[in-house]
Amino acid sequence: MKYDIAIVGAGVVGASIAYNLIPYDVSVLLLDKNNDVAMGATRANSAIIHAGYDPKPGTLMARLNVEGNRLCEKLCADLSVPFKRCGSFVLAFSDDEKNTLQELFERGEKNGVPDLRILDAEELREMEPGIGEEAVAALYAPSAGIVNPWELCLAQAEVFVRNSGTFENCAEVTGIRHEKDVYTIDTSKGSFEASTVILACGIQADSVHGLIAKTDFQIIPTRGEYFLLDKSEGSKVNHVIFQCPNEFGKGVLVAPTVHGNMICGPTSEVLKEDIEDTATTSAKLAEIKTKAARSVNNISWRDNVRNFSGIRANSDNDDFIIREIPGNKGIFEAAGIKSPGLASSPAIGPYMVELLKASGVPLPEKTGSYDMTRKKIHFSDMTNEERARLVASDPAYGRIVCRCEGVTEGEIRDALESPIRPCSLDAVKRRAGTGMGRCQGGFCGPRIVEMLISYADSAACPCGCTKLPPTYLSILQDAEGSNLFFTRETEVES
Numbered sequence: 265m266k267y268d269i270a271i272v273g274a275g276v277v278g279a280s281i282a283y284n285l286i287p288y289d290v291s292v293l294l295l296d297k298n299n300d301v302a303m304g305a306t307r308a309n310s311a312i313i314h315a316g317y318d319p320k321p322g323t324l325m326a327r328l329n330v331e332g333n334r335l336c337e338k339l340c341a342d343l344s345v346p347f348k349r350c351g352s353f354v355l356a357f358s359d360d361e362k363n364t365l366q367e368l369f370e371r372g373e374k375n376g377v378p379d380l381r382i383l384d385a386e387e388l389r390e391m392e393p394g395i396g397e398e399a400v401a402a403l404y405a406p407s408a409g410i411v412n413p414w415e416l417c418l419a420q421a422e423v424f425v426r427n428s429g430t431f432e433n434c435a436e437v438t439g440i441r442h443e444k445d446v447y448t449i450d451t452s453k454g455s456f457e458a459s460t461v462i463l464a465c466g467i468q469a470d471s472v473h474g475l476i477a478k479t480d481f482q483i484i485p486t487r488g489e490y491f492l493l494d495k496s497e498g499s500k501v502n503h504v505i506f507q508c509p510n511e512f513g514k515g516v517l518v519a520p521t522v523h524g525n526m527i528c529g530p531t532s533e534v535l536k537e538d539i540e541d542t543a544t545t546s547a548k549l550a551e552i553k554t555k556a557a558r559s560v561n562n563i564s565w566r567d568n569v570r571n572f573s574g575i576r577a578n579s580d581n582d583d584f585i586i587r588e589i590p591g592n593k594g595i596f597e598a599a600g601i602k603s604p605g606l607a608s609s610p611a612i613g614p615y616m617v618e619l620l621k622a623s624g625v626p627l628p629e630k631t632g633s634y635d636m637t638r639k640k641i642h643f644s645d646m647t648n649e650e651r652a653r654l655v656a657s658d659p660a661y662g663r664i665v666c667r668c669e670g671v672t673e674g675e676i677r678d679a680l681e682s683p684i685r686p687c688s689l690d691a692v693k694r695r696a697g698t699g700m701g702r703c704q705g706g707f708c709g710p711r712i713v714e715m716l717i718s719y720a721d722s723a724a725c726p727c728g729c730t731k732l733p734p735t736y737l738s739i740l741q742d743a744e745g746s747n748l749f750f751t752r753e754t755e756v757e758s
């Protein structure tokens with residue numbers, strides 16, 4: 265089939281572009297090399313909706329960060345995505361660093377960040393009592409927030425699919441050819457044709473660009489490692505707490521997550537060999553402990569739930585690269601989308617749509633109706649009265665499967681029936697929030713695998729990356745390298 269527009273890369277940027285094309289009467293294909301959306305930087309980052317004082321004034325990054333922050337709250341409300349405008353601090357530990365706060369303040373004013381203030385030590389500790397003793401002042405940005413990053417991506421992609429968009433997973437782009445106004449995209453799953461192509465490939469942005477044009481920028485994949493601490497630690501901070509930025513980026517932060525945990529990190533390490541290596545290392549984790557302890561007192565590292573890392577698509581260009589590729593009419597890209605790419609993403613989709621229009625890509629408005637919202641049940645966030653009504657209408661919401669996070673059978677079923685069907689245990693986790701707690705799926709894993717198997721076409725990804733008839737063994741190993749705790753046999757014996 266030939267599409268009007270093909271988007272390569274289903275991270276939060278590709279998903280935002282797909283979502284913002286819903287109002288137009290065009291056929292759109294979103295494809296990704298992985299077996300789900302949000303499998304790149306979008307699933308492993310700090311989850312901060314930055315206020316926008318960090319990027320240089322006048323850059324596209326500054327403009328899209330502030331605009332993305334502004335759009336995020338309504339977007340998340342429309343899509344039932346957890347978001348909290350909790351505000352952020354940048355701490356100064358010395359008089360020298362107070363000057364940095366002043367610079368950030370002035371930059372933020374130029375970028376249009378609302379309500380910035382510099383706080384003295386006393387006011388800072390009134391607002392955040394656990395702040396480390398060394399802090400002498402802080403830049404306060406009340407517009408900063410926290411979000412569930414993979415759900416922001418997933419929700420936009422789901423609504424896109426529900427509105428007749430097409431998502432193809434496990435389709436790694438290996439070639440792009442241009443003949444007579446048609447682009448042919450060769451993938452590991454066959455070829456697709458489109459009149460217009462948009463590349464949103466994260467750390468692969470330069471190599472995928474190189475399939476069609478001479479590359480004029482270079483991605484510098486930079487790994488960041490994290491601690492994710494238990495909910496017992498999450499209540500120790502109420503704001504996102506940064507240190508002053510340095511040549512390696514925004515530095516180590518301590519922040520609450522929308523799920524109520526505490527996140528500490530990231531480190532910054534350029535990857536020279538395997539650019540997709542999301543390992544964590546004892547050296548870098550030790551670095552986080554030392555740095556985070558300066559920001560917040562008494563972090564209990566033994567309450568660590570898990571460590572993870574994500575890879576930034578830093579580039580040798582000091583700004584986002586969002587454009588029609590010079591000399592290649594009809595092919596566009598969003599490249600070098602490093603932090604604050606997540607915060608900017610709600611504005612990147614609309615910006616790309618404007619670029620398409622300006623270039624003459626036909627985008628007739630839909631005449632029929634369409635719905636850009638999504639309703640999702642988050643049982644643990646409901647009041648007891650709401651829960652009782654829900655359980656009375658559907659008893660599946662009355663059966664808790666994930667005890668750590670209080671996720672019900674009904675929510676897991678919703679995930680399994682969602683517009684982009686999960687085909688791995690981790691994909692269910694990203695949709696339903698199962699296995700996110702202290703036991704990391706040790707208890708609920710087998711039950712969820714059983715449910716996954718009962719949705720046969722969910723468990724069997726067409727590309728064969730999960731297999732049927734599955735044993736627990738094949739699902740847990742083949743999906744995403746998840747830890748193997750159970751097999752069907754051990755379940756039967758017990």
Ligand SMILES: Cc1cc2nc3c(=O)[nH]c(=O)nc-3n(C[C@H](O)[C@H](O)[C@H](O)COP(=O)(O)OP(=O)(O)OC[C@H]3O[C@@H](n4cnc5c(N)ncnc54)[C@H](O)[C@@H]3O)c2cc1C
Pocket residue numbers: 272273274275276277278295296297298301302303304305306307308309310311312313314435436437438464465466467468472487488489530573574575576577601602603604605606607608
């Ligand atoms: C450690 C870290 C911390 C961060 N913290 C923040 C933060 O707090 N706030 C913030 O605003 N931003 C943050 N960011 C940045 C933010 O995560 C990214 O800017 C954002 O997720 C980029 O989204 P994307 O869609 O461009 O890339 P990705 O999410 O990486 O998506 C790219 C997609 O392209 C696909 N792809 C690549 N090559 C191919 C191919 N050949 N064929 C098919 N598909 C392909 C990949 O599979 C992937 O799914 C952070 C990033 C990292 C790594």
